[in-house]
Amino acid sequence: MTIPYAFIVPARLVHLSGVDVVIIVFYFALVLAIGFYLRGRANTGEDFFMAGREMTAWVAGLSFLSANLGALELMGWAGSAYQYGILATHWYWIGAIPAMLFLALVMMPFYYISKTHSVPGYLKLRFGEPARAVSAVSFAFMTVLMSGVNMFAMAKVMQIVLGWDINVSIWLSAVTVAIYVALGGLRSAIFNEVLQFFLIWAGALLIPILGLYEAGGWSNLKLQIAQRASDQYVHLWSGLGSFTNNPMGINWIGIVFGLAAVISMGYWTTDFLVVQRILAAKDIRSAELAPIIGAGFKMFVPLIVILPGLLGLAVLPMKLVAESPAAAAAGAHTYNDVLPLMLARYCGPGLLGLGIIALIAGFMSGMAGNVTAFTTVWTYDIYRPLINNKATDHHYVNMGRWTTVIGVLISIGTAYLVMQFASIMDYVQALFSFFIAPLFGTVILGMLWKRATGPGGFLGLLCGTLSSIGMWGWVKADPSALRYVALSSDAKQLAQDMFQALWSFLVCVIVTVVVSLATNPKTDAELTGLVYGLTPVPSVGNIPVYQKPIFWAGVVGVVFFVLNIYFW
């Protein structure tokens, strides 16, 4: 009998002391207390699903970032930094900042003015029910699946790092998230995400501080990495002239057009998991400022994610390897272990507990983000329009609470499914990112081009999604197809993802344009409030320049530019 890979358990990485356990118990008690405290403030649909639309820019902005800052994100990208070097930073800078600023200044006014509850809800207003149905069903399906995949991955991490039983981790974290989201709705999720944001920074920031001290500063770190790996591990752009000059096997076209222009734009502007936090802002200025605040902090996340990976290259005595059954059986540490290894290297009693809750907090915020987004899309974009459109607001709130519990239970089921078939994890994560690219094409055409029609939007989204799945299946069935999909047989997995996203986006745009030109457009009056040029964008008010979103977007843009030049 073959033992599933998921059950091969190497020796635990760290041992907790009494004070670490107290810190972890206090964390769980506090997040549950917040849920119970807020249960009385989630009685209407607006309260439960949109947090009453009364969040300040800071709360919405930090929550927006925190929902993305999951534990897999932290550990996965620290591992990628060890594997690929500083190139992984592209996913935090050019692969995030321009899109977040674009969301703030261009797209947010339309989401906000339309008073939609969700991104599929905007598609309904702009393109009609079929486009919303495709978007809502695929989003709900993938969200709950992703939640389960993340849950399993985190349980596995806790098993490896702490030796915790995988079932205990799954049920403890899932039940905690289910309780505080079902009680307090989106407001409870947002409050906990902001708390988790602070804990993640408090728990992870010591690693780069102490690591740089040990390495002898940034200049010495670069020298050590060049000796142990390659000089290209510390350059952002200089090795991107061709696929073979950098450790990631990607070129600048894939990064700029695939990552920055399509995947990043799609994720940060149309993935409802993150956009939902901004829709909860109290006014248009807060809604515009929130993504800018998120972008400001996002620029510095590489400090706690990428830098530990680079430091691992320089200071860890062992060589980490790719994850595989052979590596697991041999008890070897993998790339994904780099963050816990660095945590164990520097953090003694107390600090270790804080570092562990940083990982747990990252997981919980990511899972709560998935659950709240799923609950809202299910209730407002599937249940209400397709199953029961005449119920009371109270009924929909109850549906939201039950959907939270059911969504978590489905996630747990998915987690156990992944436990039996670990390769599902790779497929689900790849597919999820491919849904985003065509969705971005549909939303951006809907907002910026008044000639786009309902049939155009629907068929463009459908064809874009099918084309991305088709390309992915093509390369799976025939790996040599990579030279067509990614333009080079030297391309690696990440490069394939980037080009796949680019092509599916183009398919979506071309189909939408062609079908729209062949069908009858809506009148200008029908598009008011939904399309650029036909919508008076409300002013943020007569306020000093330093309080205006455009000013802070400029500041973030300048810092982003300087950072890219410095690490060229």
Next chain:
Amino acid sequence: MVSIWFFIGLSLLVNGVLIFGAGLYELWNPPAHPTVELFSLHASVWWGALMTVIGAWYCYHFKPGQKNVG
């Protein structure tokens, strides 16, 4: 309504005190064979103290009953 910033202050304060206390204990009773690198820097002491100060400030500034709830 209690401010979100108060909850954050409470979390930083409690964790800071626990970490600071653990750091002081290790400072006065150093292990014969430290299990972490850079033990001599006593990161738990100054990191715990910093978290305590920030947490206490947040708790005071956003204590329940204030208008700013975030």
